[in-house]
Amino acid sequence: MSYYQLFSNYGRDVYFSYTEKNEYDQSDFRKGLVYPLDEKLHYSIDKFDPYLNEYDILPTIGGLLVSLKFKKLVERLGSDCQFISAVITSTKSGEINDSFFVMNILNVISCLDMEKSEYKPLLKSLPNGPIEVLSVKYVPNSLDGHHIARMKEYKGYIIVDDVFIKACKVQKIKGVMFVKEG
Template sequence: MIYRLKLTDDYPNSYWFQFKREEISITDLMDCEKIHLKNPLIFTLNKKISEKRLLSYNIYSSDGPDFISPRLATLLENNEEFVKDVQLLDAIVIINGQSHYGFKVFNILRSISCMDMDKSESTPMLDSQPDGPRIFTKKVLRQNITEDFWMARCLEDEACIVISDKLKQFCIENNIKDIVFE
């Protein structure tokens, strides 16, 4: 089976970070190509929050890409198969002026055709390009995927990140609870 990568529904709105766009943009991460950065990516949060509770999560949301905790990053970096599919880019998280290191951003290096277009619902992004990019109102993933992968972008919808049973099992075995397997 394959699943869409999704954060838990109880992820607080107050924990949405701001992404400092300098070296790359969110669209650069959709190209499925290695990225070479001179500096870590920077995420900031300037709100009165429980820093201890915030740092207990393993995956975080921002107005740019999602990013992962140092704990999850270390687990994934040590998995040789996972790092064939995903480049982990360094990130610094700044919470109320204090820097935290070891966070990573997923740069997914492969895409696979995984959307069941007969069961999904979509419309062309541009009326002038009916066969071009689509906007999905309902996403249904095919379950007959034979490719061996850990994490990939959906070819039909680049914003959709899919994960395999292998990654789901890895998360369960390592007690990663704030990722939903939909």
């Protein structure tokens, strides 16, 4: 089984930003913690592009924004993800789009092959602290039946397997890109 890193690939170079309206800290989405579902999460963007709703995954600062189509695909695969309703606001026009969900990945799995990968400490003063990954090699079979997970060693990485990629191709998921190890 091969593993890949998941990226968003949107029509212009922009990020949908997690706003200060949210009580939940955006870094908690990297910890695999369940979010209380009693309120929507807020994101902002400068303007809405006419092609926005054609995309199934959006580039974000904060938890990933995904379409209903992408949400259903992940749920069919049985992956441990939580989906929270989102409200995206245009800072220029004040328009609102509430058709996306925040995908909260609950699987945080150790899958980085520390022997074969290249990495260095993010801060020289903390040699055993967070790392910067330069070249990735994954531990074989480390996702253990999960199709999507966060990498424990570097929680900014979302890792998927061949089954996930095949499902995305079959469903014609738009805005997603996969990078193989190496």
